[in-house]
Amino acid sequence: MFASRIATESRHGSRQTCDKTRDNWKLLQLPVRVVDYVIAHELAHLREPHHRPEFWRILDATLPDWRDRREELKTRARDIYWCHESMAQ
Numbered sequence: 009m010f011a012s013r014i015a016t017e018s019r020h021g022s023r024q025t026c027d028k029t030r031d032n033w034k035l036l037q038l039p040v041r042v043v044d045y046v047i048a049h050e051l052a053h054l055r056e057p058h059h060r061p062e063f064w065r066i067l068d069a070t071l072p073d074w075r076d077r078r079e080e081l082k083t084r085a086r087d088i089y090w091c092h093e094s095m096a097q
Contacts, residue, residue: 034088042084045077 030050035043048071056063067074 037088038081038084042077042081045071045074045081048074049078 035046048067052063052066052070055066071077
């Protein structure tokens with residue numbers, strides 16, 4: 009069973025356990041295609057916890073244009089509203 013929670017830290021998302029991920033509420037400020045990338049990335053971690061070749065194969069199979077979406081995330085993340093100065097990275 010997959011479970012997702014909204015995170016409050018500055019990361020976009022993270023894998024918590026073998027069946028849970030956390031997504032940052034600030035993702036709501038981004039386009040759906042970028043949010044889809046973050047979700048696909050975290051779901052891939054449920055199958056492969058590390059950024060090994062198998063992880064990238066899973067992401068390639070799930071979201072073939074993930075590289076473009078990752079670049080868009082990097083660009084757009086700079087414009088996300090952060091509640092506190094220390095949260096902006």
